[in-house]
Amino acid sequence: MTHATAVGSMPGEDQRSFDHAVGLVLGELVGQLPHLPEVPGRGAGAAMTGRALALVAELGADLQPAGWRLTGQGASGVDQRRARSLVGQDLDSLEEQAQGLTGAFKIQVTGPWTLAATVERPRGDAVLGDHGARRELAQALAEGLVDHVADVRRRLPGVERLVVQVDEPALPSVLGGRVPTASGLHRHRSVDLPEASDTLAAVLAAVVAAGGEPWVHACAPRTPLDLLRGAGARGLVVDLDQLAAEDHDQLGEALEAGESVVLGVLPPTDPATRPSDKDVTARVERWLEMLGLDPEVVGDQLGVSPSCGLAGASAGWARDALRLAAATARNLTP
Template sequence: MTTATGIGSLPGDDDRAYSEAVRTVLGELPDLPHLPELPGRGMTASMVGRALAVVSGLGADLQPAGWRLTDAPGVDHRRARSLLAQDLDQVEEQGHGLTGGFKVQVTGPWTLAATVEKPRGDKVVSDHGARRDLAQALAEGVREHVADVRRRLRDVDRVVVQVDEPALAAVVGGGVPTASGFGRHRRVDLPEASAHLEWVMEAISAAGGEPWVHSCAADTPWGLVAGSGAVGLSADLSLLGAADLDVFAEALESGRTAALGVVPSTEPTTPPTDAASVERVLRWLDMLGLDHESVSGSLVITPTCGLAGATSDWSRRAMSLSRDVALRL
């Protein structure tokens, strides 16, 4: 059976909005609800702040230029951890008795390395040792995170961990800007890029989770992602090019998951119908040379990206439309 889920982020800027977001996700996406993210609450609730809240053994704090690694957790790092714990409390309370699957999201090692600064400035991606340490700390933290989710949602038998890597293409393509903004960091070689992803995928699997990788950025190297051990590939369908067809076809044929972003993340002038979105997915499968019935159980329908920039009404509509498309498929 084709299912539906969300990417992660939703609109809202306070605790009351978060409680409502959890209620909405549990109601609109019953087959695979996810842990909502409300970046409108500030940097401690952003995708990077959330990931640093998960990272084990490293400290961080907010600086004018953004997050920076430190010798010990600063006040903002502690707030990020506290906020994540509070959000999980909400899910535990409202999701009591939840069965089936549940999805959480974490920023991947390369997007973190391209975003977070070293203690003395410039991005972690500029230093081979620093980016290795950050990736390993993330892997260990994710392992603990999955265990915590399983403890809180005892009746859930499937925990999906979506690793968000929107900066992966820039990292391997040499497109991450330096601190001055006038240059670009050297590209990371593909074997190293793959190895760091593999550490995180292996940690998720070892904890009993199901590792996915998501990116709604153009030129994501999906072949590298598929080779890293990801069980699910999650992408904006409109950004998948001809070079990606074989990767997704092989993933579906091997029983892995393809999460397809087909519902706009902000309200368009003419919202798509579920029938039109279903037809779009079927045409794409035909391009892959795959029979819909044989792979329908491996398909997941999602919005094209996070919904933080949407209105509350459209975010709810996008989730219900994703569910309707999945049901029709």
């Protein structure tokens, strides 16, 4: 069966918002692919970079006016400790509300290249500018993910399939040499494709070693989907509106190879005119027809979701987007 899910983030500004988001996801996506919500409106420690730094092993970080920065020591800064505490609180809430959950579940984490582009070295400027530093950060992320996946599995013993979505929105900028230096006057040198693939592959391999299923969320234009698949991604989460012609071919090949594809087909913020589930279903059917794929053959490899996170949406649209995704998935299921 086609399944519904969401990219990750939800609206809200406090812990009550997170608790509500967990209940909403578990309720609206029952029998689909529910996920661990992220509520970045709670602060930097709850946003994607802060949550990833909460997981990294043996690397200290703190929050500076310009953003997150490594400390150069193993000791964590107060903001990193708060981020870790927040992840623990979130998992406690999930465990309480998801008792008896079976089937599949998804968690999300910022990928190594987006982290390298958004976290600074101890003396400033992005980790991306230092080959050794970016390798060390990726290794710490991989090690931390092993522990994180084990923790989630312990808390959700009935879940047979745990998907780990690695978010890499900055990857095209990293590969294209478009990440600005701290001064803003220059750009960091582009990373070559073999290094980009090997670094991502190490993180995805850690997910597999921990018993997870590695997916990559790639919502930015010009993301090389073949690189993601070559690095070990067994699922691709994409924005249908951002795809180039060659991307459609890659997604078709992924489905034919037994891999998963999640199409972002719903707006992440409140639309002027809300689509119906029939409208969304017809759009997915046209895409499958363009690729010559039968929904019955694709089966549960295909998913539908909002095109990006819902943090900027109203609470009403966040709820309706999940409902529309679930209805669309049911419509596409023979």
